[in-house]
Amino acid sequence: MDMTIVSSREGGGRLNYDASSLDSLYRGRLVELRELAESRNISKGGSVEVLRARLIRNLVLADLDLSWDGIQTMSHNELGGILKVFGIKSSGSQRERRQRLWLHLNFDSRRMTIERLAEMDRDDLHELCVRLEAPLTGNRTVLMGRVAGVLTNQLNGWGRIKKSLKRNGINFSLGSVENEVLSNNEEEFEPVDADFHSDSPIAVIEDAYDSLILGLDTLEPVIQEDLRTVSAFVEDLDRIIGTILRGSGGAWGESQKELLLRLSKRRGWPVNEE
Structure with a gap:
């Protein structure tokens, strides 16, 4: 039984x-x-779990470039679809999805622990920072903290x-297959327990950016320019x-909107109040 997920690669790849x-792998x-791998x-x-991921990579997704370079070229939606095929968490920002996929393909989660990091030298930690898209400056302790x-x-x-x-496998009813296909094509956002007294997590900022530029080339030029x-x-x-929210106790209304517009103008941003 073949299942097709439409990806968001340019050129209409699937x-x-x-x-x-x-x-059967699940x-x-x-x-x-092991018998299947040997054959x-x-x-x-x-x-x-390491073997399961290796078999899915080589037997189910053999046509995909799942090297680190290949993962870097994948879109937000495509990463989500691939993570679902591997049977692991598929939500999060684009960077978090890249990190998670690379970790899943290259390490045993039981062994890649913070204790293990303490045994690594600076060069190994630096390489991990490169692959996990973390800042590369600092001494060994700083790099270890970033990977941790x-x-x-x-x-x-x-x-x-x-x-x-693992328990039930894939439900092969028509409805479940259609839902799986649709869910892999839709943008997935998890609710965030936001505290406006604290800075927003990096993942939230990245998701906001991703949602603004998603499908940008399908919109009218004027709208594209505004979103950019x-x-x-x-x-x-x-x-x-x-x-603004901290000053208003979390309330948002016309006065807060007007304040946002005034501050935006003061920064020299192009503002159209219509």
């Missing part, structure tokens, strides 16, 4: 996979997965498939709106 094969036990000349080493921050943020999001998939202008000031807008 992500195709055999749902029956994927289902349900497979270590002995069964396909694929390395059978590692834990059951990513691992903490990604905790329980990678390294093992969801329990429901707004997207260029996302971080500044977040700080200004946060300041």
Whole structure:
């Protein structure tokens, strides 16, 4: 049974996979997965989850470039669809999705721990920072802290498939297949427990930017220009709106909107009040 997920790659590329094969990999036990790997000349080493990810990569998604460079070229929606195929958390910003996919493909979550980082030298930590898109400056302790921050943020999001998939596999009813296809095509946002007294998490800022530019080339030129202008000031807008909300106790109305417009004009931003 083939299942097709429409990706957002330019050129109308599609992500195709055999749902029956994927289902058997979700349900497979270590002995069964090792036998399958051996029959396909694929390395059978590692834990059951490491082996499962390797088999999905090589047998289900063999046509995709899942190297680090390949992952960097993937769109927000495409990353979400691929993470779902691997059976792990698929939400988050584009950077978080890239980080999670790369970790899932290259490490055992039981061994890639903060304690393990303490045993690494600076060069290894620097390389991890490169792959996890973290800042590269600082001594060994600083770099270790940055990698540890990513691992903490990604905790329980990678390294093992969801329990429901391991227990039940894929539901092959027509409705469930259609819903799976649709859910992989839709933008996915998780509700954020926001506190306007604190700075917004980086993931929220990135999601705001991604949502502004998503599908930009399909809109009218005037709207494209407006959205590009707004997207260029996302971080500044977040700080200004946060300041206004703190001053109003979280309330937002006409007076807060007028204050936002005045502050925007003072910064020299192009503002049209119509």
